[in-house]
Amino acid sequence: MSEEKENIQFELTDALIAQVGKLIEEKNDRELRKLLNGFHYADIAEILDEVNLDQAIYVIKLLDSEKTSEVLMELDEDNREKVLKNLSAKEIAEEIEELDTDDAADIIAELSEERQREVIFHIEDEEHKAEITELLGYAEDTAGSLMAKELVKVYETWTVAGCLRRIRGQAKDVTRVHSIYVVDKQDRLIGRLSLKDLIVAKSDEKIADIYIKNVDYVKVDEDVEEVAKIMAKYDLEAIPVVNDEMTLLGRITIDDIVDVLKEEADKDYQLAAGITGDVEADDSIWELTKARLPWLLIGMFGGIGAASIISGFSDAMLKFPALLMFVPLIQATAGNVGVQSSAIVVQGLANDSLDGNLFNRLLKESLLGLVNGIAIAAIVLLISHFAFHTTYHESLTICVALIAVIIMAALIGTFMPIFLDKRGIDAAVATGPFITTSNDVFGILMYFVIAKIILGF
């Protein structure tokens, strides 16, 4: 009953990486095995992410697939892709045999279709093969794609004692038993039990008499983000997955949801910063450019738009040169307010905490904009008057424009994500360069229109 040694005090040091590298160079397999088997698989993955590809493959081939299969799962995605390219279909199949069905399907899904077929062909355990093939059939980002087939299932007609005896067999294949699912003769989910309930119950009791009838579940085609919300809201650690006939198909555990939540948060954060495609700091310049340049181009066209507006008012420019000095202020304020407003709405949409109707929300943002606008305008009035010696009308123009632009930016920032969300587009794209750029352009246009009205050019 021993498991891999878990060493929480693990620290990835240069010395350790050098030591591993040296043992590989020397082909000192005995020492290498001894050293690495002392680490948790997540730690080995961290080491392999640091050494070069040949060394990583050497280690993967050296250690038992019981360990390396989990290491593969924890490797950085790019590195895993490279390692898998250097393993034969049979070698991958051996790793796959050791993994739970959900992890196995995830790894296979990363391969080309031809390789997928080859790897599946080499899986020896027929049940495992069938289950993985089933999982590969579910669409990405659905509950089906996230679930595992491993679960503990009992029939309502069993007794507690019979149940304990039988689940001993099932439980060996299941890493962690969260809930025991109770099904009827047709394998339809009808309730649940915890191991605790089973241990606390008398051994001659019938499952039918002790199981909990109300069980949370999700449909196999449910969106993973929705699954995450349900599990977080109801504090669930596992949730069963069923089809439309309520047949029990699999279960999703909270550790997968933690990963979904982290990925989701990272993606939203990047979108808000104008980066698409889930890149990391260590990706290639080409990948980073693909993720970043499109958003910069949006900003560029905004800048060109702003140039056109200024060019259209070029006569006034010569008469009131002070106006142009404050363009950056107008632009920065519009951008900042827009991002603030949209971020709050995007978050509200993500947490389902946005209630009340659109009109009230826009009204509130306008009021908020008015308060912030007056505060900022008051300070700018003093500074522009005393430091830049603007005329009374110029100062008035700048202050009125600031307030108007702040209100406009708040309204666009609020409206845009709600509008996108209603159209079924991820509202997160609305925060960042997209909203900044539109607010820049509208803000500068508004500034000059207000100037035209007040200064009368």
Place this chain on the structure above:
Amino acid sequence: MSEEKENIQFELTDALIAQVGKLIEEKNDRELRKLLNGFHYADIAEILDEVNLDQAIYVIKLLDSEKTSEVLMELDEDNREKVLKNLSAKEIAEEIEELDTDDAADIIAELSEERQREVIFHIEDEEHKAEITELLGYAEDTAGSLMAKELVKVYETWTVAGCLRRIRGQAKDVTRVHSIYVVDKQDRLIGRLSLKDLIVAKSDEKIADIYIKNVDYVKVDEDVEEVAKIMAKYDLEAIPVVNDEMTLLGRITIDDIVDVLKEEADKDYQLAAGITGDVEADDSIWELTKARLPWLLIGMFGGIGAASIISGFSDAMLKFPALLMFVPLIQATAGNVGVQSSAIVVQGLANDSLDGNLFNRLLKESLLGLVNGIAIAAIVLLISHFAFHTTYHESLTICVALIAVIIMAALIGTFMPIFLDKRGIDAAVATGPFITTSNDVFGILMYFVIAKIILGF
């Protein structure tokens, strides 16, 4: 063995809220109880977040504290504060009796010091009282503040059968049994067991012979973010908490970590958008202003700085009016690039995935800036020449400045979060208005300096 009914198909409709409101008006307690007891506590909390304060308090007082204590936990923080203000210390103590120690301590911690003493005084269960008082003593954001005292603990000298018999008693108080912690005579953590291991083992075996010696744990003063990282990395669903002498003090479960991760992600997202203080769309205008205005002021001072720079070059402005048209383009590009670069670094720092030295990272960002800069400059060159009829030197100025500003913005965006992180400041503040503003100012300054060199004014 029944638990609260969990209805996954729950939907918060206006009709439902109206129905609840009507039943409260009519003081139809029987129907109201029947209706609400059919819902999960998380759903009742959603309903109470929608009705008015008096109605919410009415419901809290009506239902059993077994249910309402959990409802209180799930309420929106602002609403909980209001509800608690309207309950007597004795009433709060009754709710507290029903909660696990970690939740109980969280609620009490939200009260004023005087109320805290009153509530604790009214808790009847002496053990519960002592445990909650202990938890209140741990500093915020440490493992101690997050842990619960409820856990299942066995001594290494017990047999499997004796163990099962005894943990039946302990397990009744523990909502979910993740792991059974094995301790020595001095209550020092020496290993763990899962319920599954216990069920699979023979009943006359000694715990000492079957327990798993390597157990993950965290120290009671460990930072919660670090705890979250450890649990996510090692896919743990619960982790024991110990003091320096390895005495077992409590355990932290993954559902609390899910909350920590969500809060952390929300906070970082808001910081990146220039919002502090964890506000929500439904907070008051005053609270939202406090969270947003300071960041707008940073942007404002940046705008004033830009105005000073332009004012300093006002002679050149008159000679080369086309230059000023492109200020918004320079500014927007600098801002966007800075936010992109800093977001990637902030994320890398948060995930510990940032390796390599600072110089290499800055070199890479410079190269990336060069690639993006040349792409954008090429497009702007064409547009400025054909649409705005800029002279050769003006076009050259704009393009060189664009490339230089992009590289500069990428460098500042990369350097700033690393610098802040090294100083122990949350790097997330570096993304958003802070970085945009500094890049605006430096970008515009650089633009005019380059113009001065090329155009020689």
